[in-house]
Amino acid sequence: MISFYPGPSKIENNIDKYMQDAFEEGILSCNHRSDEFMQLMQTTIATVKDKLEIPKNYEVFFTSSATECWEITDQSFRGKKFIHIYNGAFGEKWANYNTNKKVEKYKYPIHRSISLHHLDAMEAKSADVLCLTSCETSNTTFIHSKTLQKIRKRYSKPLIFIDATSSMSGINMDWLSADLWYASVQKCFGLPSGLAIMVCSPKALSNLNQEDKHYNNLYSIYKNQQKHQTTHTPNILGIYLLNKVLQQRPHIRKVENELKNRMERLIKLMQKLGYDFIVPTTRLRSPTVLGIKSSEEKVHLIKQEAKKNGITLGNGYGTWKHNTFRIANFPAHTEKDFKNLHDFFRKIEKM
Template identity: 45%
Template sequence: MITFYPGPSKVYPQIETYLRDAYQSGILSVNHRSEPFMQMLAGTIKILKSKLAIPEDYEVYFVSSATECWEIIAQSFMISGFHVYNGAFGEKWMEYTRKLRTGVSGRYFDCNELPATDFAKELSANEIICITHNETSNGTVIPDAFFKELRLKTGNLIAVDATSSMAGVALPWTDGDIWYASVQKCFGLPPGMGVMVVSPAAISQAKEMGEAAHYNSFLFIRDNFLKQQTPYTPNSLGIYLLGRVLEQVPSIAEVSEEIKQRAKDLYSFFENVGFAPLIENDAVRSDTVLAIKAEGQRLSTIKSAAKSAGIVLGNGYGSWKENTFRVANFPAITSADVTALTTFFHSATVV
């Protein structure tokens, strides 16, 4: 089966070899305070920062998932928060933050529009701005220019959910302070690990708050990572596989260019065979997750026929569950996979 499900999605085929290598190397059985583990952790962080062009003074941490990052941000960085969202995952993040912090507010914006940045002048200095870079539920993206404008208008910390875009497209790192993602999307890895990228300003705020009451308190995590260790027994396999995958992939500039061009081609293709994108405004269409409109019997027929042809499409999500399907455009997906997809959609039985 060829999977275009937007996470967990296709893993790089080299993972099969890397799994065997991990087993044979013995790294899966070493203590996470031992020298071999410390070298592996440091090496993976170094190549991650290099391949994704992460600023030198930003720090990288590995946790269990992007969802855990919601908790870490609320506990360790936030006094209050302001969430800007247009879809299910941005809204879920806000709802979870409200379970941990009082004074959390939000603003919904239409998925065919950009949010205005006028809210920035209304915020207190303590409010962290929380925004989803790439909304997986509806296939939207926040362009780099928005983050640049927002950064110019406020000194507040900016936390960004980049779960379905990190490692797929170049990110404007310095226009955000806490970026996070999970590895089962653009990283092309099995699920089970999250990546946090944190600015010096965010680290300073965490130090000022001094929160250290939880096993995953940021300062506790950081104290260990500074020693090239982890506070709790980590996903050693995930860290190993991430390092190996990053060795093989091109720089993010090259990957991003390929992903963006392929997204452009796919949107054009779907429109040419009679399928409209959910997002009408191409300025806010995601390059990594395409949401395509199809309703009723047509939607059911498409998904069933695709499965019979050995292709897994993503279901619609949230408000768009019954009128869309989603197509992942992640780096592990090959040109041959895309050819199989387009060949299928040329079939008279689905168009």
Template identity: 40%
Template structure:
């Protein structure tokens, strides 16, 4: 099965051997307060900073998912409200969840063919946390470095949190330009679902100490205190943390992965430009995602493409949210090999050359 689903997606083939090694090395039953786990956690933190360019003074935490990170950040860093900037379903979902915890949360929606309009934002003075999604999985857009820098410069007194689930560990993000970055590992990390990585600047820890919120098992302040000793507040996904260590040890630095994924994304967009009835959902090339290629066609054609692909053991991503019926998505993640994309191209040429 060729798996181009945009998450959970294909895992690195090496994971099969790593699973056996984890068993043989005793990690499946190791105490999460013991020396074996502490050394594992310490090593993973070091590797994350080295391989995906997390600033050295940022603090790294483990959670179960990016969705849990939404909750942690709203609980621990806001009393009044957060402000959410989005153009797709996952950014909107974050806002809707925040509103359940902090009813005064505010939102700013922008068009999927425009850059995040920082100059047009009117964020309230009592906002404590600005939130956005760097790579919007639902529609195949992304926020480039310049708007993030502009947002940081305009709202220096606010914390900025970025959901980078579909780009972290695949793209060379300028992580120093925001206070918080987080991602689940079932996409660009190339691992099974069930673990998230969150990186927080020193400003975040300062604010968490000021607010001193301790009402939840994963309150950020409690997470900070435990990770001073490379431990977690709860029994973590030790297996996935072990798999993360093994992968990071062997993967190239993120700059090289970025170059590869960017070239492959450009190639895919060029390839699909030859079809008259299939086109990128996002017309503005500048804001097209490099890691989630979203293509649109009429509903009947989309349904036919997905069914035929599955019959030939090719799993494409369904459309999502408002684009559920008229789009399909193709993951461009590091674990997927170039030859698999060549096979995907052959599928389209053999079955849809007439369009």
């Protein structure tokens, strides 16, 4: 079965070998204060920064999930004025999770880019934190890097936080456009769930609440990181697999180019076959997840036939649950996987 579900999705083909390697090397039996684990931490962070082209002065941290990152940003930046900018379910959930007293929300339509005039009216320049979602998995929208650059340039005072769960390790992120990025590994990293990556700028670390006493606060994470340690016993296997998977991948610019080319071919095929997309504007469509609209009956039939042909398609989400399906386009997917997908859609259109 080939999974095109947009997370958890298909894992890298060599994961079974890497898991066996981890067992044989004995790293899974090492405690998290040992020299062996600290060396793994140091090596993995260096690999992540190299392959994803993260600036040298940005820090890379590990958490359990993107959802935990909601909690960390809420607690470790307590008292700040937040503006959450979103157009879909996951951006909205992040905003609703934030328990800070100074939280404002700006919901924009999926067929339009973010309005800077609207943000001006919300006095975004005086905010402390702006929160955005780079690829909104629920409706398959995407914030173009040029839009992020405009936001960064116009609002230089606030910190900018980015949920990059469906883009990090698949898209070449413009790291300097934001101060805190986070993503779970079960999408573009091609790994089993249970690990997340947070990338922080010096500006973010200089503004966090050092008095935060919550269990996994960002200040403690940072202080432990300086010793190549974690605040708690971490997902050692996940960190090991992350290092192994990224070591065998090309650098992010090549990965992004391959994903974008593959998505263009898929879009052309679906257009030719008469399908409609959730996101009508090409520039606002995610390169990593494609959302297709149809009737509820046809969506049900397509997903049913796909399973018979060894293919798992993603369900619609939230508002789009019944009349859409989603297709993941992640680095773990192969050209052969997409050939099978193309052949399947050509076949069912003849039924």
